[in-house]
Amino acid sequence: MDGNGRWAKKRLLPRIAGHKKGLEALQKIIKSAIKYNISTVTLYAFSTENWNRPSEEINGLMNLFSESINSETDKLIENNISVLVLGDITIFTKELQIKIKSLVKKTSKNTGLKLNIALNYGARSEILMAVNKATKKKSGVLLEKDLTENLYTKNMPDVDLLIRTGGQRRLSNFLLWQIAYSELYFIDTLWPDFSEKDFVNALYFFQNTERKFGNLKVDK
Numbered sequence: 001m002d003g004n005g006r007w008a009k010k011r012l013l014p015r016i017a018g019h020k021k022g023l024e025a026l027q028k029i030i031k032s033a034i035k036y037n038i039s040t041v042t043l044y045a046f047s048t049e050n051w052n053r054p055s056e057e058i059n060g061l062m063n064l065f066s067e068s069i070n071s072e073t074d075k076l077i078e079n080n081i082s083v084l085v086l087g088d089i090t091i092f093t094k095e096l097q098i099k100i101k102s103l104v105k106k107t108s109k110n111t112g113l114k115l116n117i118a119l120n121y122g123a124r125s126e127i128l129m130a131v132n133k134a135t136k137k138k139s140g141v142l143l144e145k146d147l148t149e150n151l152y153t154k155n156m157p158d159v160d161l162l163i164r165t166g167g168q169r170r171l172s173n174f175l176l177w178q179i180a181y182s183e184l185y186f187i188d189t190l191w192p193d194f195s196e197k198d199f200v201n202a203l204y205f206f207q208n209t210e211r212k213f214g215n216l217k218v219d220k
């Protein structure tokens with residue numbers, strides 16, 4: 001969800017105004033994901049590198065996460081969405097940790113869209129965590145499945161389509177293990193301007209891509 005800061009800057013607004021607008025874009029995209037029967041959506045909401053930002057922006061984002069849990073929990077339940085958090089949340093305030101855990105618990109029985117929110121997430125540390133957990137459980141050679149079972153995304157399918165808004169063509173330490181065979185979709189549109197139409201175009205791109213997984217041809 002890249003481009004919130006630039007969206008705000010263009011309008012001479014503080015960066016947090018861009019994140020607030022980004023949250024509105026997110027609400028629209030979640031509705032579209034349900035409409036188009038997507039099983040899982042994973043959002044990169046806060047990376048391990050985002051701590052380097054000015055404290056004003058970090059505090060603003062933490063407040064936004066906290067306030068959106070207050071305002072959205074009932075809607076998430078009504079829409080049968082289950083929420084999971086990817087990342088180490090122990091660094092957040094006790095209050096925010098409790099809110100996040102309670103949101104995850106309250107939505108855990110929901111059977112509709114799976115919404116993963118990456119918070120204080122970094123793929124390299126996730127992979128390291130998984131390796132360390134796996135070697136504690138098993139001696140000798142590790143298999144791919146030993147690692148996948150210890151990622152935050154355990155029991156989830158690999159990513160089919162990765163969308164990055166905001167014009168940068170890089171992965172920024174996001175789900176590096178899980179995107180080994182993903183289709184990558186980069187769009188210049190800033191996240192707050194990312195519309196349902198843009199989302200559907202990304203889905204068309206995915207639908208029209210022949211996925212080979214290293215073979216000559218795979219039928220979708």
Ligand code: FPP
Pocket residue numbers: 001002003004005006007019022023026043044045046047050064065068069117166
């Ligand atoms: C990247 O844009 C965006 C973020 C670091 C924050 C994304 C968070 C939201 C959209 C709010 C989501 C809320 C919940 C509850 C999941 P940027 O700030 O790097 O933009 P820039 O590249 O233009 O500076």
